[in-house]
Amino acid sequence: MNKILSTALIATLFAAPAFAGGTHGGGHHDEMEVGKPGDAAHADREVVVIMKETDDGEMLFEPANLSFSAGETVKFVITNEGELEHEFVLDTPERNVHHKELMAKMDMEHDDPNSVRLDPGATGEIVWTFSNAGTFEFACLIPGHYESGMHGPVTVLQGDMTFTAGMVKKVDPKSGKVTIKHEELVDLDMPAMTMVFRVADDAMLDQLKAGDAIEFVAQRIKGKLTVVAVK
Numbered sequence: 699m700n701k702i703l704s705t706a707l708i709a710t711l712f713a714a715p716a717f718a719g720g721t722h723g724g725g726h727h728d729e730m731e732v733g734k735p736g737d738a739a740h741a742d743r744e745v746v747v748i749m750k751e752t753d754d755g756e757m758l759f760e761p762a763n764l765s766f767s768a769g770e771t772v773k774f775v776i777t778n779e780g781e782l783e784h785e786f787v788l789d790t791p792e793r794n795v796h797h798k799e800l801m802a803k804m805d806m807e808h809d810d811p812n813s814v815r816l817d818p819g820a821t822g823e824i825v826w827t828f829s830n831a832g833t834f835e836f837a838c839l840i841p842g843h844y845e846s847g848m849h850g851p852v853t854v855l856q857g858d859m860t861f862t863a864g865m866v867k868k869v870d871p872k873s874g875k876v877t878i879k880h881e882e883l884v885d886l887d888m889p890a891m892t893m894v895f896r897v898a899d900d901a902m903l904d905q906l907k908a909g910d911a912i913e914f915v916a917q918r919i920k921g922k923l924t925v926v927a928v929k
């Protein structure tokens with residue numbers, strides 16, 4: 699499974715498609731690396747996303763990171779609770795960077811199935827099927843917003859992942875590690891015990907605190923036990 703995921707990650711890094719071949723320019727390439735528009739009637743789950751600004755000038759998404767299984771269809775219900783216009787775009791980090799640079803040069807408004815732009819107070823929806831495993835990104839590409847904090851990782855795992863129950867014992871943001879007392883980790887062939895894990899993204903640590911009862915997925919990434927998903 700690790701091998702499959704790594705291959706998918708490498709594919710993500712090297713297969714960044716030419717921008718012109720994407721969903722802009724009037725083409726009908728609905729299938730993107732990050733997936734394709736999904737059918738609301740067959741959504742596997744609904745995820746609520748909030749966009750807002752903070753008093754100290756940050757702009758952010760809640761939650762700060764997302765994880766799904768490959769093949770999952772997700773209905774995103776996105777609300778702009780801020781005082782500025784914001785957008786929610788799903789794509790590869792590489793394409794988001796490129797797109798962001800274009801938006802800095804000209805005023806573009808997206809009307810692609812992988813994005814929604816919302817006025818303050820507005821709520822919108824995207825139904826999306828994550829076809830491929832890999833690391834993707836959700837972001838607001840309005841000039842300055844990405845830099846102010848409006849982006850987060852979307853981790854898409856191979857479909858056979860199993861969530862395991864655990865209790866957070868300690869969170870160490872400095873070393874990027876979390877200690878979890880957990881039930882048997884079936885995928886890793888490991889009995890119930892208390893162990894220290896890395897996290898796939900440091901932002902995951904912000905959502906964990908000692909005493910939390912969680913369900914999580916851990917994988918061996920580059921030989922290190924890493925938490926790749928939490929719910």
Ligand SMILES: [Cu+2]
Nearest residue numbers: 784785838843
């Ligand atoms: Cu924004």
